[in-house]
Amino acid sequence: MEIRRDVFQAIADPTRRSILVLLAAGAMGAGAIANQFISSRQTISKHIQILTECGLLRQEHKGREIIYHINSKNMKQIADFIEPFRQLWEARFDKMDTILDNLKNTK
């Protein structure tokens, strides 16, 4: 099987999502990113590599260091970005409907 490299693969992993959240707050080098995690530097470096290959991170060379930025253009590709958020709330609200019906019946 050919290894898939797309935005969905990138965000399917919790550590990679955490890296994205971290970088959303500001660009950082690989070392600084790794310092925020308990996992080994190599593991984090692998995650950064996958995120970069998936086009979610943009590299900026600053002297000998590489600074990673969120590639906001490709983040938008996470189609209808609000959709999973909406699904969460809809699922919760549907449950609330059921609870409200039960409460009304027990009055």
Place this chain on the structure above:
Amino acid sequence: MTTNITAEKGKQDIWIERSFNANKSLVFRLLVEEDLIIQWQVQPFTFKTFEGKNGGSYESEHIGPDGNTYGFKGVFHEIIPNERIIKTSEFIGLPFKVIPTLEIHSVEETNTDQTQLTIQIICNNEEVRDAMVQHGMQQQFDTLFSNLDNCLKTI
């Protein structure tokens, strides 16, 4: 019932609106009573602390399908019965600290037995807001993404 979600560009808040076929006192109970709140969360979900009163704190815990523990903690700044709740909410479970959001939940009776719930979530900046909408709220995403993981495996 449709859920309206608005996250305008250039702003740092999210608006969530939904109508319910019940009076506002019933809808309000679902927002402040511990056992009722638990019922409408993604399971397994528990409260480690819950004090549904002015100045009371809460801390929730959820175990995702990946075995990681997440949750939210915060303080009920103000509870005006059958009207409004103002609380803070800090996402727990990331390897670093995030700044809590301020949440305003209000209920308004739009008709007999019809109540509109409006939730405004205010973040400290637009990027954090977008990150939260996109991928910060891991609790629900884990269910979605574990499905996505399985789909990817079968491709």
